[in-house]
Structure formats: C-alpha cells, structure tokens
Amino acid sequence: MSVRNATLCSPRPSAATLGETMIVETTLDLAAIPINHVAIKVDRFGFSANNITYQALGEHPHFRYFDFHTAPTSELAKTHGLIPVWGFGTVVASKHPKITIGERVYGYFAPTRYLVVPVSPSDVNKHAFYVPRPNLPPNRRPYNQIQRCATDPTYSAVTDAENLTMLYRPLFWTSYWCEDWLYSTGCYTPSDNSKVSILISSASSKTAFCLAYLIQKRIGNGELKNTKVVGLTSTRNAKFTENLGLYDEVHEYDTFRSDGAFQMQSERQWIYIDVAGNGLLNKEIQRHFASSSNGRVVKNVSLGVTNLQPTSSANDSMKWSHNAFDPTAPALAPSDARWPKTENFFMPEWLSVRKHQLPVSEIFQRQLNAWGSLMKDCINWVELQPVLGAKQVHDAYTRLAKEGLGPDKGLIWSLWEEGVAASINGKL
Template sequence: MYVPRPHLPADRRVYNQIQRCSTDLLYSRETEDLTMLYRPLFWTSYWCEDWLASSGYRGGCEYILISSASSKTAFCFAYSVRKRIERGLPKESTSNVRIIGLTSKGNLHFTEKLGLYHEVYDYDSFLSAKPFHTKDKSKPQPRWIYIDVAGNQTLNSKIYTHFASPYSVSKLVAAVSLGMTNLAPGEAKADTIEWTANLENTSENGGGTKPISSSPSLGFWPRTEQFFLPEWLAIRRLQLTPTQMFDAQKEAWGALMQDCPSWVKLEYVYGGEQVQKAYEAMASSSRGLGPDKGWIWSMWDTEAENGVIKAKL
C-alpha cells in the first residue's frame, strides 16, 4: 500500500509505503518491537555497506571510520561490515578492515559495549589515537573510508584537515554522508555540502580522488558522496533477481533479529496520556533519549493479552 505524496520525486516512492503485518514476509510477533526500532535504518546501513562492497570497498581499505557511532544507523553499518568479514567473501579485501567509531564522551561506554567497532574514540581526543598515526610497513599508506552519520561540520573539518596534512600517514579514499544526527535545527550547513549521487561505484571512482572545488587548498580529495537508498536499489534491481534480493534481505534480517536484542533496552509506555508525557519530557531534554534505550509507545492502555490486540482501524 502506498500513501500518495505527489509532491515528492518518483524515486522517493519507497518512503510512501505502508506494509501490513499480515502481508509482511519478514514480520513476526516476537520481533515486532525490534522491527519498529530497526527496520528502516537497518536497510539503509545494509544497502550502503552493499554499495561500498560492490566496489571492493573502493579498491580495498584498511580502516572504516564512522561518526555518530552510537546511532543505530552507524552501528548497523558497522554490524553489516562485520557480517561481511565473518562471511569472508574472497572478492572484497575486508579481512583486515578495522572499524573505528567516533562518538560523544557521554555515549563512549555504550558504543564500546556494543562490541561492533574495533575501536571507539570520543570526538575531542580521537586524533591522538594510535590508528591515526601508526605507520604500517606492509601498507605504506593505509586507506580509510569515512562514513559520516553525524553531519557535524566542525568534526568533519578536523577529519579532513588531518588526512590532508602532508604529515598524515593515511589516505582518505572516500567520504560518504549517511546521516545528520548533529545538525541543530536552523543550521544552514546542509546547504553548503557538495553532494554527488551514489553512482555505480566501480572502477570509475574506485580511487575516490576528486578535488573538492570549494576547498582548493586541500588539493585532491574525495568528494562527499551522499548515499541514497532508492538510487542504489534501482541499480541492484537490474543486477539481482527479486528472489536473490529477498533471500539476501531475509537472511540479513534474521541474523539481525538474533544479534540485536542486547544492544538497546526496550522500554514501554502505554496509553495516550503517558505517551504524551513521555514525548514532552523527551522533547524538552537537551540530549533527547540515550542511545541505550528504545521506547515503544502504545496508544492502548495495556499490553495486548496473549499478543492479540483488536484493531481499532
């Protein structure tokens, strides 16, 4: 079922979709709450990783750096990389990839505890951490890919300046914008990013060394690319059969549902009044909800008996 939203471009159709549980082949009552928490953003992380993997991680990389590492989109991306490493696919050179998370000080412990990143650093001190300075004799210039979920201009300047330095031991081969968790309302920053579409990233942009025209002083540099799920799915639909796509998603979703329950603690709020109170408390708090919690808000006053709720619609 689709909600008509004619003002949106045609390729946003996927966001207009409403799926009834009864026709959802990935639905199960036991994982309904986790589905609400993870479904849309997991597919973004999953297909973004698929997109990068389709270019062999841009010809191979040693490090994947992810900002806003405590966000679900970020850690689901890290999880997807881990799953690929576990599968040990020969095509991509992923076996030595180290996944580095960057987060705020208050979310450091949570992010480390997830166990999805090889290393986690806070935004203030990460540049003094070993991976940013270590020379590896076998890899004279380790290659890094940056997945930006924070969208924080100050942080990004720090990162780009580090890699642009002639003293940097590493090379940034791709910078991908995936989210904007740190963007405060009213910030004009989104207008200043130079977006590119996520093209089929085979050999053409495998090296990822296009100059950023707005930053000529940085010399050759990967341009910030924006991953946009519908675009990549449109390409994948030409490469894979519907069955292959469904099977891949089913396997990934089944694994996620097994692996994710310990990551975020679900808390339940029942009834319209309580939900309103919870919403107002969260909206007035400067840090919103901590990354360790997922709230399930129900307009019914109590939990369903035997998992059965009589639909009011």
C-alpha cells in the same frame, strides 16, 4: 462511527515563529472516509535520531518529509507538520475493495492514533499496498509501501519482535544497502592492495553500528581482508559503543587527534562514513588526514545528521543537500587535495539502482537472510523502552528535544494508553 483522534504535531521550520510540538485532538468519522481510502489504527512506532532528522528536513526541498502526511486541520498544516514514523497498525476502516478490516500492517505512518490514507486502486498486491504520492519523486516508493504482515515472511506477531522491527528496519536497511553500495562498487578493494579502515562517526547510533555489524560479517565470512572498522563517538557514549563489540577501535571526538592509536596509520586507506553531520568535527578529521603519515581518505560519505536538533533551522538542514545519486546535484569542491568530495548516501535512491541490476527474487532472499541474522544478533544491543499515552509521548518527546538521545534505549511510542488499543479494536 466517530472516534477521537490524537496527533503529535511539530512546528514547521518556515513558520514565522517556531511554536511548540503539541498533541492535537480531533474527531474522525471512520464510516465517512473517502472511496479508496483506509483508516489505520497506529498501535506503536519506533522513535530515534532518524525521526529527528525527518523533522529537521521536513521542508527541505529534496527530502520533504512533511509532505508524506498532513496535519489534522488545514489551518494547522500552515504552521505544523507530522514527523514520519515507522510503525505497526491495524486496518480499522476500509473503502478499498482489496483491503479488509482487521489486517495487520507495517509502514511509514504518522505519530497519531488513527491515520487515513488513500490507496491506489491498482497498486495493491498480496505483500503490500501503496499510498499514491504523485507530488513526490517516484524513488520514494519504499516510503509509500504499506506492508501486509500476513504475507511478510519476516513478520512475527510477538510484541518484542514487532518492537525490534519498528526500531531497526528503517535504519538497518540503510546500513545494509550502504554496505552493499561500498562493497559492490569496489570501495573496499584498493588496486594497490593497501589495508582499508572504515571510520564511522556517531558510532553509537543504530545506523552506524548496524553498518559496523554488516562490515564485520563480511570480514568474518572472509570476503574482506586487512579491513578494520573504527568508531568515533562522544565521550558519554564511548563505553556503550565499545561494549557493543562491533568496532575494532573506538575513539572519542574530543581526543582522537591526540590519541596515539589513531595516528601514524600511513599504510591505510580510509573510508569516512559520516553519520553525525557535524561540520566542526569534520574539519578536525580533515585536519588529521592532512598529514600523509595518518593515512589517506579515499571516500567521504554523508549518511546522516544526528547533530540536527528538532529546532534546527531550515538553513541548518540545507547544508545537507548534496546527493550522490542525483546527477543534477552540484559537486562539492574538495577544500584540499587530500579530502575527497562528499557523497550523500540516500537508501531509496541506491535501492532503485540495485533493482535494475539484480533480480527482485535475489534482493528479496538477501534481505530475508540478513534480517534473520539481525533478529538473532541484536537482542542485547539496546533496551526497549515503551512509552504509552498521548501526554506521555508528548513529555518523552519534549525531554528528548531538550536532552538529546541516549544510544542504549530503543524508544517505542504509542499514543494509545495501555489496554485501550485492544478494546477499540474489539468494538470495530
């Protein structure tokens, strides 16, 4: 059966001239997919600054986000890549003996209507199947996993539960494992018993405020004492960030150095978690802590780069190249003695460390508990904003690339027009 496919394709930073992000239509014969491949109808996917980072780091030699899915034609693949997206879909064709048509699945898909992927013949279990990507490092396995909803204890078929899952799952697990990394490596508990503040930039982003939420949970459970969570954000997002109620203090990029409440906290040790990745801001923060009367930064973690734009050059993205868990990564020399070297946190790498330290059943149970709490607590944090249809998604993307992202909307996109998804499903 031949179907029309539509795919959002983005220019490669390495292409001689940066073209436009565009919708490309192709024809796909579902009956002709190769052996050990499945075709997934990608119903909906979440979109946030995280996806813009995937795009900006698409050709970065460490991250290689454009190597997960390829553009629909080999000619186009020379100039364009596909931004990975986390979404839900349904298997609509299968040439794999253990995967059946009609299965609901969640995974690291592409912004397309139909996605054809290979599935390793042996790497299938009742919870998930895996896309073999021998070209990528083995610790990228979480990205290769396609989860089978029927056996996922956290899955709910309610549309909004799927929407919240697409939006939060990739970000929340980063926040969750980053918090686990800070806690389990003793960062919160200085030997001199001084008070600890965790300073988080781009505090209005979901990754940042989920981290604040998780630290507050630990404080609430009595596991942490004398700990404060402090958010740094832009003026336009300050109200939103304060209203979340997840930070003990919120300060603005433009005024934090003159904001009396941020000064004179010499008794505190600070952990800086940088989600913005803004070099100028980081210089200002460094300048602030150059004075010992403002406290001492003991850990300096790079968690994100919300400041990367869809049009960021390969050169911009190369700045984000140091890796805390890569022993071969060269150390950054601290530019002054009061500023610790930057450590990059990359969730798949820390999780692969934890898988050697904790039984899988414990990891599974911890995640189940954390996810259950999040789904109850997150309902009012952002308003879900669905965009349906290829042209509409293209327009929404263009707007977002031009105007940036507001924190109060949770973007849920689909290249399918409303109603079409169900009828196509029915026919197959």
